[in-house]
Amino acid sequence: MKIGFIGLGNMGGPMAANLASAGHKVTGFDLVAPCPQGVARATSATDAAEGADVVITMLPNGAILRDVAASVIPAMRAGAVLCDCSTVDVDSARVVAQQAVAAGLGALDAPVSGGVGGASAGTLTFMAGGSDAAFATVLPLFDIMGQKAVHCGSSGAGQAAKICNNMILGATMAVTCEAFALADKLGLDRARMFDVVSTSSGYSWSMNAYCPAPGIGPQSPADNDYKPGFAAELMLKDLRLSQQAAESVDAPTPIGARATELYARFVEDEGGKGRDFSALLPHFAGRGRG
Ligand code: NAD
DSSP, X not given: OEEEEEOOSTTHHHHHHHHHXXXXXXXXXXXSSOOOTTOEEOSSHHXXXXXXXXXXXXXXXXXXXXXXXXXXXXXXXXXXXXXXXXXXXXXXXXXXXXXXXXXXXEEEEOOEESHHHHHHHXXXXXXXXXXXXXXXXXXXXXXXXXXXXXXXXXXXXXXXXXXXXXXXXXXXXXXXXXXXXXXXXXXXXXXXXXXXHTTSTTOOHHHHTSOSSTTSSSOOGGGGTTOOSSBHHHHHHHHHHHHHHHHHHTOOOHHHHHHHHHXXXXXXXXXXXXXXXXXXXXXXXXXXXX
């Protein structure tokens, strides 16, 4: 396929490189990031989109996505698919999809889970919203960039799945970290606590696969001085998107709201920026209740 790829940062760069190594003709554009090997450099987003069968975007936020979409949609050939893999607000995903469909294109919102490691290894999970036809067109590309793609429903459903997942993740990691800090103060050994919880009803991905306590469980950012991994500020971005979405549909999210406040303070006032999101554990471990 002929693919235009816009946004070649930490995630988009390796995703575009994997598509090129699988034999697709990839033309990329980014304002600053270099083009990975095998990807031809376009002079603009519009240039990357012209004549492409699929245009993939991997951008920082919804406002930038809306800008880029406004310039690429008129340049795309009829029947091509615009597939946004960024994590953005549900409203932006829906507005961009409507504009693309009105212009005779297919549209998908297809955010990912799996981080930079998954992008490089081609093991991302895609959660997609949009038509059956658009999903079927892009599925072979999802199979190269990832190991699983779920068609979640109509436009916006992919972003909805992503923010629900990450709201659970943020809240679960926060409570896992506070439980370790509580165990410390109660004199319960962290390794014993892991042994119990990882095989009891408190188990979770945060505990079992990404344990925030160093030296316990499988290798995780805790074993590498909490270098990300998944940075606390990216978790905060996703938590804020979850709260924005919850407000827009009047859904109660008391625990999600509390996790958002915790990560906001951690990132903005308490030195959490640039650290893994599991670094809430050393943060809690050094404190009292006040
Ligand atoms: P990044 O900042 O490394 O990459 C974004 C790229 O977009 C940058 O290179 C930037 O120069 C480029 N860009 C910005 N405006 C542009 C424009 N108008 N035209 C062309 N290029 C433009 O970010 P990232 O880590 O690659 O994340 C990309 C998206 O993926 C975000 O929405 C993020 O939330 C999501 N995501 C990231 C991770 C992760 O672990 N990094 C995991 C899952 C999802």
